Amino acid sequence: MSIAFTPNVTLTTDGGSFTSAGTAITGGSSYHLSETAAGADTTTMLLAVDVSAVKAFGLKSSKAAVITVNDDGSPTATITLAANKSLVWVAGDDQYPASNPLGAVDVASWDVTIAGADDALITFAVLTDPTP
DSSP states (O other): OOEEEOOOOEEEETTEEEEOOOOOEEESEEEEEEEEEOTTEEEEEEEEEOGGGEEEEEEEESSOEEEEETOSSSOSEEEEEOTTOOEEEETTOSOSSSSOTTOSSOEEEEEEEEOSSSOEEEEEEEEEOSOO
């Protein structure tokens, strides 16, 4: 099985419109998660991601959220998301950040903290190479 992902980014300003050259990313497997995180609380979500195998991923929250990866008191990574703003990362792409925002340690779980009272829908999709 081969799965392809081609990210394109368009920036439009008063000075003009700029579109990134999309790079086709191919992987052998994908994983997705769509779960609700409780408002005004921290929700732990279990997942298994081999970060060395990640080719690309997308992460989004319907409300502002802070995600701490593998947080047993000392998280291996922290990701801050604005409401409804996607974070898309592609391995090897010339982008910021250059390193994987999930961190360098395989992901076993993450804690999602929602500041507001309303629940948030957390959506995550990852494309991996099953034989890194």
